[in-house]
Amino acid sequence: MLTGKQKRFLRSKAHHLNPIFQIGKSGLTEQMIFEIEAALEVRELIKVSMLQNCEEPKEDIQAKFEEAGIEVAQQIGNIFVLYKESEENKMIKLP
Structure with a gap:
């Protein structure tokens, strides 16, 4: 689970x-x-966009990401910002 400071970063x-x-x-x-x-x-x-013809609600898509262990750092409109720490090549150092 990401903190507010980490999400802002x-x-x-x-x-x-x-x-x-x-x-x-x-x-x-x-x-x-x-x-x-x-x-x-x-x-x-990464960023993932949701097309207008997608029939799933945004809340369900966000829940599926979280079930897979992917953190949703932000969701604005139809754009999701996703984060998951790499096991082999860590590039982002969270505060």
Whole structure:
């Protein structure tokens, strides 16, 4: 669980990032969670956008991320900022 200070730090780091995944009509699938976890292992911090045709509510998508052990540092509109500490190559040092 991230503290408020850590979330602010991660939001500032993610400001310049562009979303690298899009959640579409089929919602957040197990395969997509697997791919997001692989990207987080390499980058530790990513943005994911939710398309307008996605039928899942944002709360359900956020709950699925948390079930997978992925921290949601921020959710504004249809953009999620996700963080998961890398096991092999840690790049971000949290305050």
